[in-house]
Amino acid sequence: MSADEYADLVAVGGNVLTFDARDGRASGLAARAGRLVAVGTDEEALAHAGPGTRVLSLAGRTVLPGINDSHLHAAWLGAVWPDTLISENGLSAHQGRLLADEESRRAAILRAGRICASLGITSYTEPGLGPGEDDGETGCFSQAVLDTYATLAKEGELRARVTALRLFGTLDGPSTLEDVAAGLDAPLPRTDPAWLNVTGLKIFADGIPPMGSAWTCHRYTSGGHGSLLVAGADDAAREHNLRAMIRLAHRAGLQVGVHATGDRSIDAFVDTVAELAGEHGPARRHYVIHGDLVNPAQIARMAGLGMGLTTQPMIAAATADWVAGALGPEVAGTAWPLQELLAGGVTFTLSSDGPVTTPDWRAQVAAACGLLGERAPRPRLMARLLRCYTTAPAVQDGAEAWKGSLEWGKAADFCVLDRDPLEVAPADLPQVAVDATVTAGRIVHLRDGVSLD
Numbered sequence: 439m440s441a442d443e444y445a446d447l448v449a450v451g452g453n454v455l456t457f458d459a460r461d462g463r464a465s466g467l468a469a470r471a472g473r474l475v476a477v478g479t480d481e482e483a484l485a486h487a488g489p490g491t492r493v494l495s496l497a498g499r500t501v502l503p504g505i506n507d508s509h510l511h512a513a514w515l516g517a518v519w520p521d522t523l524i525s526e527n528g529l530s531a532h533q534g535r536l537l538a539d540e541e542s543r544r545a546a547i548l549r550a551g552r553i554c555a556s557l558g559i560t561s562y563t564e565p566g567l568g569p570g571e572d573d574g575e576t577g578c579f580s581q582a583v584l585d586t587y588a589t590l591a592k593e594g595e596l597r598a599r600v601t602a603l604r605l606f607g608t609l610d611g612p613s614t615l616e617d618v619a620a621g622l623d624a625p626l627p628r629t630d631p632a633w634l635n636v637t638g639l640k641i642f643a644d645g646i647p648p649m650g651s652a653w654t655c656h657r658y659t660s661g662g663h664g665s666l667l668v669a670g671a672d673d674a675a676r677e678h679n680l681r682a683m684i685r686l687a688h689r690a691g692l693q694v695g696v697h698a699t700g701d702r703s704i705d706a707f708v709d710t711v712a713e714l715a716g717e718h719g720p721a722r723r724h725y726v727i728h729g730d731l732v733n734p735a736q737i738a739r740m741a742g743l744g745m746g747l748t749t750q751p752m753i754a755a756a757t758a759d760w761v762a763g764a765l766g767p768e769v770a771g772t773a774w775p776l777q778e779l780l781a782g783g784v785t786f787t788l789s790s791d792g793p794v795t796t797p798d799w800r801a802q803v804a805a806a807c808g809l810l811g812e813r814a815p816r817p818r819l820m821a822r823l824l825r826c827y828t829t830a831p832a833v834q835d836g837a838e839a840w841k842g843s844l845e846w847g848k849a850a851d852f853c854v855l856d857r858d859p860l861e862v863a864p865a866d867l868p869q870v871a872v873d874a875t876v877t878a879g880r881i882v883h884l885r886d887g888v889s890l891d
Contacts, residue, residue: 444488445470447850447879449890450480452496453858456844457503457829461821467501469850472878477844494890499873500858502824503844504560504851505799506831508748509727509789512554512564512600513537513586514578515797516546519553523794524756537577543586546578551597555883557798558853558872560598561831561841563789565695565727566605566640569621570613579609584636588627591634597882599633599851601835603640603695607667610642610697614669615679622690632849637836638693640727641683642667643703647730647773648760652700654731656769664700681710684724688714693723693836699730708736711743723836725785730754730761730773737775737782746785746834749774751805752795776809780822785833788826799827800859800868807864817860820867824859850879854890 445468454464456477466483468476476483487493517536523529537543554562564587571579584604590596606621607613618639626636644666645651653664668683670676680696684707687694696707704726711724725746726732732747740747754774762770779786788806790797803823812819832842841849854874859867874890875883884890 445475445486445491447492448483448487449494449496450483452499452501454501454844457825458843458845469879472850474844474846474848474850477846496854500855501852502855503828503842504853504877505558505827506561507559507789507797508563508787508831508834509565510562510792510797512550512562513543513546513583514576515553515793516550517578518793522796535577537583540586543583544590547586547590548595553797555597555875556872558875560851560875560877562598563601565603566609567602568605570605570607570617571609574609579605585627587634588629591629596633597877602634602636603638604636605640607642612667612669613641615682618683619686622686639687640695640697643680643696643698643707644700646699648757648764650764652731653702654700655702656765658764659766666703677706680706684710685714688718688722691722695725695727697727699728701731701733704729704732704736708739711745715743723834725834734775734778737778737784741783747779748787748789750789750791750795751802751809753791754809755805774809776806785830786826787830787834788823798868800870804864804867812864815861815863820860850876852876
């Protein structure tokens with residue numbers, strides 16, 4: 439083996455959960471130029487070691503593919519952490535324009551990168567950046583934030599890979615068909631898609647059930663059924679404009695993520711994708727964001743159309759009583775059907791919506807287990823939920839060929855845990871420590887007091 443064929447990094451003596459198609463395990467890894475060149479025994483990994491290779495001793499620690507948070511407002515997170523919206527203090531201390539210039543934007547994104555690295559997060563989706571928020575209150579979702587991401591990516595300063603959706607309306611607010619049509623023609627910064635990939639756009643279809651603003655077939659206890667946020671004179675016009683937005687993006691070859699919590703909003707999205715699939719072929723990884731009131735029939739249709747759904751277990755747990763108050767306990771009891779989503783064939787991802795909730799995937803997975811009524815260790819269920827934070831988000835990103843699992847030739851993105859998460863009770867998962875995080879074969883986080891050399 440020549441000097442330029444030696445691995446940059448080798449890790450041995452571990453419990454490597456590959457999350458490949460066979461749910462394989464290994465003990466060693468080797469990485470060169472940011473890609474895995476060996477996943478197998480210690481001997482197979484060490485065969486790639488040379489004079490300049492850094493060799494890590496995992497000492498029985500567990501290795502997972504890098505965590506991918508499929509819905510994380512990282513720039514906003516970097517501006518307000520450690521506070522979150524759903525917490526004891528909320529975000530009341532962070533009023534006004536938080537990111538007003540290039541310096542503050544860089545600082546927030548870089549800080550978010552450090553936070554993510556400390557949690558084992560090697561990829562995330564920024565779900566909505568663009569000119570619709572240029573005059574937004576916080577400055578955390580503007581086109582300038584996307585431009586700053588592009589600059590940091592070119593400079594090699596990002597610690598995690600970023601997928602981004604553009605936003606041509608306002609966050610949690612209205613958008614117009616005219617603005618979306620004009621925005622789709624706007625040029626994008628040139629970047630390496632392995633580090634910053636702008637895959638499409640986000641559309642806010644409706645609000646949320648507790649506020650009575652999700653568009654639903656169910657009747658709110660206060661009256662009415664909610665409505666779409668998309669601009670239009672009435673429900674029919676708003677739905678027409680929503681469908682037109684989705685068609686424009688689909689025909690441009692773009693991914694569409696629709697913030698849709700009500701079942702009527704979800705129906706409008708799924709119906710449109712079904713029509714487009716008949717005209718133009720399969721969906722382009724389109725997915726529902728949140729999907730609080732999604733029902734089993736919709737899940738089945740989405741699976742058949744190649745659609746996905748990302749939801750946030752901690753939001754579901756925190757707002758369940760509010761949904762019951764808004765729509766009644768019977769409807770609330772059918773909200774967030776995790777069991778059906780896990781079994782339904784959709785590309786189903788778990789995420790944080792940080793800083794609405796904590797970006798800590800361990801707390802999110804524990805909350806998902808709570809919603810499923812699981813308290814004892816269940817390795818198969820835990821592995822399935824962890825795939826919702828690794829392999830499934832890679833599919834949502836259109837990147838499953840090169841990231842999301844630990845296999846030869848894929849990205850050397852992984853996190854090192856002090857214990858095997860498959861063997862712990864869900865309530866104990868948040869105490870499983872992230873000892874190290876590796877992105878593209880580079881150690882981007884090492885927990886204080888931990889040495890792997």
